[in-house]
Amino acid sequence: MVTQAQSPNIYLLVxxxxxxxxxxxxxxxxxxxxxxxxxxxxxxVAAPLILATxxxxxxxxxGRGTIDLAVGPLLAFINVVVVKLSTSxxxxxxxxTFIVALGLGMLYQLAFALVVIYVRVQPIIVSLSGFLALxxxxxxxxxxxxxxxxxxxxxxxxxxxxxxxxxxxxVLATAGWYLFTATTFYSNLKMTGYDERAAWxxxxxxxxxxxxxxxxxxxxxxxxxxxxxxxISSGDPTxxxxxxxxxxxxxxxxxxxxxxxxxxxxxxxxxxVTLWLIGYVLATFNFGAxxxxxxxxxxxxxxVASLLLTLLVPLIGRYISFVSPWSAFLVLGFVxxxxxxxxxxxxxYNEAGNLLVQQPLADRYFLVEPARTVDExxxxxxxxxxxxxTCVAAICFTVVARLMGSKAEKRRMGLFQYLFILSxxxxxxxxxxxxxxxxx
Amino acid sequence: xxxxxxxxxxxxxxxxxxxxxxxxxxxxMLPIPQSRFVIWLNIALSLVVATIGFGVGFGEGYLSxxxxxxxxxxxxxxxxxxxxxxxxxxxxxxxxAESETEAETENRLKRxxxxxxxxxxxxxxxxxxxALYLLLTASIEEFRSIKNLIAFLVLELILLFAFKxxxxxxxxxxxxxxLIVLGALIVISAFSIEGFLSAPNVRAILLFAAFLGIASVGxxxxxxxxxxxLSIPFVIGAANIALLSxxxxxxxxxxxxxxxLVLGGIVGFLNGLISYRLQGQALxxxxxxxxxxxxxTQIMTSIGSKxxxxxxxxxxxxxxxxxxxxxxxxxxxxxxxxxxxIIIAIVMIVGLRMTSWGRNLYALGGNRGAAKLxxxxxxxxxxxxxxxxxxxxxxxxxxxLGWSGGAFIGVGDPYLFTxxxxxxxxxxxxxxxxxxxxxxxxxVLVLQxxxxxxxxxxxxxxxxxxxxxxxxxxxxxxxxxxPHIRATV
Numbered sequence: 045m046v047t048q049a050q051s052p053n054i055y056l057l058v059x060x061x062x063x064x065x066x067x068x069x070x071x072x073x074x075x076x077x078x079x080x081x082x083x084x085x086x087x088x089v090a091a092p093l094i095l096a097t098x099x100x101x102x103x104x105x106x107g108r109g110t111i112d113l114a115v116g117p118l119l120a121f122i123n124v125v126v127v128k129l130s131t132s133x134x135x136x137x138x139x140x141t142f143i144v145a146l147g148l149g150m151l152y153q154l155a156f157a158l159v160v161i162y163v164r165v166q167p168i169i170v171s172l173s174g175f176l177a178l179x180x181x182x183x184x185x186x187x188x189x190x191x192x193x194x195x196x197x198x199x200x201x202x203x204x205x206x207x208x209x210x211x212x213x214x215v216l217a218t219a220g221w222y223l224f225t226a227t228t229f230y231s232n233l234k235m236t237g238y239d240e241r242a243a244w245x246x247x248x249x250x251x252x253x254x255x256x257x258x259x260x261x262x263x264x265x266x267x268x269x270x271x272x273x274x275x276i277s278s279g280d281p282t283x284x285x286x287x288x289x290x291x292x293x294x295x296x297x298x299x300x301x302x303x304x305x306x307x308x309x310x311x312x313x314x315x316x317v318t319l320w321l322i323g324y325v326l327a328t329f330n331f332g333a334x335x336x337x338x339x340x341x342x343x344x345x346x347x348v349a350s351l352l353l354t355l356l357v358p359l360i361g362r363y364i365s366f367v368s369p370w371s372a373f374l375v376l377g378f379v380x381x382x383x384x385x386x387x388x389x390x391x392x393y394n395e396a397g398n399l400l401v402q403q404p405l406a407d408r409y410f411l412v413e414p415a416r417t418v419d420e421x422x423x424x425x426x427x428x429x430x431x432x433x434t435c436v437a438a439i440c441f442t443v444v445a446r447l448m449g450s451k452a453e454k455r456r457m458g459l460f461q462y463l464f465i466l467s468x469x470x471x472x473x474x475x476x477x478x479x480x481x482x483x484x
Numbered sequence: 485x486x487x488x489x490x491x492x493x494x495x496x497x498x499x500x501x502x503x504x505x506x507x508x509x510x511x512x513m514l515p516i517p518q519s520r521f522v523i524w525l526n527i528a529l530s531l532v533v534a535t536i537g538f539g540v541g542f543g544e545g546y547l548s549x550x551x552x553x554x555x556x557x558x559x560x561x562x563x564x565x566x567x568x569x570x571x572x573x574x575x576x577x578x579x580x581a582e583s584e585t586e587a588e589t590e591n592r593l594k595r596x597x598x599x600x601x602x603x604x605x606x607x608x609x610x611x612x613x614x615a616l617y618l619l620l621t622a623s624i625e626e627f628r629s630i631k632n633l634i635a636f637l638v639l640e641l642i643l644l645f646a647f648k649x650x651x652x653x654x655x656x657x658x659x660x661x662x663l664i665v666l667g668a669l670i671v672i673s674a675f676s677i678e679g680f681l682s683a684p685n686v687r688a689i690l691l692f693a694a695f696l697g698i699a700s701v702g703x704x705x706x707x708x709x710x711x712x713x714l715s716i717p718f719v720i721g722a723a724n725i726a727l728l729s730x731x732x733x734x735x736x737x738x739x740x741x742x743x744x745l746v747l748g749g750i751v752g753f754l755n756g757l758i759s760y761r762l763q764g765q766a767l768x769x770x771x772x773x774x775x776x777x778x779x780x781t782q783i784m785t786s787i788g789s790k791x792x793x794x795x796x797x798x799x800x801x802x803x804x805x806x807x808x809x810x811x812x813x814x815x816x817x818x819x820x821x822x823x824x825x826i827i828i829a830i831v832m833i834v835g836l837r838m839t840s841w842g843r844n845l846y847a848l849g850g851n852r853g854a855a856k857l858x859x860x861x862x863x864x865x866x867x868x869x870x871x872x873x874x875x876x877x878x879x880x881x882x883x884x885l886g887w888s889g890g891a892f893i894g895v896g897d898p899y900l901f902t903x904x905x906x907x908x909x910x911x912x913x914x915x916x917x918x919x920x921x922x923x924x925x926x927x928v929l930v931l932q933x934x935x936x937x938x939x940x941x942x943x944x945x946x947x948x949x950x951x952x953x954x955x956x957x958x959x960x961x962x963x964x965x966x967p968h969i970r971a972t973v
Contacts, residue, residue: 165957177953296765
């Protein structure tokens, strides 16, 4: 009898399913997304939200119901300060900019932590206080949107390529979190968040843990502010409130427990991307003048619905314990990437098919032209070779991985699934970035 | 550890004291130290100072010699007396320390340490304020005025009061502090702002306090149960535009007004129902419903309208009279909204204190489990609180329509956190079970008077917000601190 252990990450099922559905819709509705420019723009637009959500996530994991309502105003504050300094010519070099941005974020969060620990006021009140104070001071520093970002950022926000510095920041931030999860500090943090009294009695220095969590959150806010500055290439003191509301929604969507102790970069990332996708999909429908209201309403409904879904998570976990979030991620990721490949290549490879209607059925419905035997033997285009090789490689890889997994008697394949998805993503990027000349 | 020799030493010390005193009394009234050296030192010091005085006095040139000599002698004599007096105190203390036992020393040290520790915050904050005042006075020319000096002294007094007197109030400490702050704010504003206590200004303060107060009714009720309602600003905005669009569509204005209140109640009902199982996340739930309501209302009002999001129409006269600045209440020159607020406040305060419904609410907020055992339905009270919150938010929105005369969805935005701030500053705990609407009234008044004060001294909205933000923390820190984790294990 095999014991069916429930995955601890069952809460990720909801955001994964939601994101797959949305990504599919997004790609079909707006095929522009699957192109270097589309992807690049998407990454740059979503990056500040993702990083702000990370920041919220760290604090949520630290417990005591810490939701830093001030995350948006803080982000805007750093943005405004950086822009103000760079406009007046003080802040030019990238290193100084990063130091200022991260330093401000960490300084604010350190103050937050110290107040929570030593003054012992509820975090929600501290964050409320910070929200009001920072919103006010932002408008004092910069009356209206304007100014110029540091010159080295000018071309970051163009979003013409996928591999921009913003992506690098995002990848580093995410990887940093996963590295962090390997440390003892992380387990202490989770324990503190889950039950602070138990952690304290078992000798965890909860004060130090809390300060550490806040400092990490400060770093994420600083990075988010840099991405935001790069995105809008100027300063904007007014968007703090919106950013807070969106980031909090993303946090909830990603299944991070607001009561503490549960959550991670995966959930936060999924939540933020899902939320961004909702906006993208809604933007592809043309509602005319009431577009903004519909977006607002849908955001609200999604927030409520995802909160209600968190009630269902234990139920889901009880009845479908055989579905691990990772396998769901694998299957849905496969489907979505298939859709993306189809959408991105349909214009390129189907022209011939569309012209020759009398071709066999298989020709019309395959993604790439099937290889045809001609007189000189088996002739294939470069695209076909590539597609074939990719498929073979992927299948081989999966089989090998599966074998290794079963040999190692592991219940889950863990890393291999990531690698599998990664190879598929790589294939997608190659298809997008290096369109074969035969297709044109 | 009782020292058997202790009584002996005690008497000896006492005896020593009397001996000293008797010796000294022979020198009539003059306090003279025992050490010869100190006497001579004092004489020398007095003479030196007197000589300096002589020199300066003659150097000035326009004073008569008699005056200089008179003042010189008086200075020397007074200084000599004063120095002697100080020297005696030190001598006495040294003598006492010599004859003191170890236990007594410890006791005295402990007492002084305790005194220091219990007053450290007062001393530190008062001296910080003093430093700030001196810094400002030294650096800013315009700051040196009698008004500012009075304001500074009042602030110092408040600090002293807040720390020393509030300890005697077992409950309602926050109300006491709030009242002191309110009083001080009014005093300072009246001194430093021209026409602060004039009728129009007081009317304006009370009117805006009424809007905020009515909007905070629901927030207080919900906070008493340990929840939060962030949908209030969105409901206010939605009610604002929905009411005008209903009236423009031809619905009789009284009916529309009632209908809007019902709609607000329905939104509150949904809020309560959805957040009941998600009480920890009430903040998020209400935010979500608020978004949805605001979006939905805007969609509904812009159907068939060329101007999306904007509603144009004429506000009926009775509604304008109800809330506008120039409104009349039975011929008296203030808008009826203020009276409405006062009635609501009285009903709320009395209702929460006297009725069983109110007591049950406190019971639930204080301890869910115990209240449940008493047969109090948690669901019923939770939902009812949110319904009340929705109704009052809608009422605020409708009144604001009368005040401004034009509909605008963003009219509720300032109330997103100010309702919360008013509740928190008043002293209602967000954890539930503690506080009441009376506290919120104080919080609302503090916020409004402060706003008026800041406006009066010429600060813009953004500075006001900044100061509000910084104000909340110390206010809450004075009474709303949670226990150290050590105390909860």
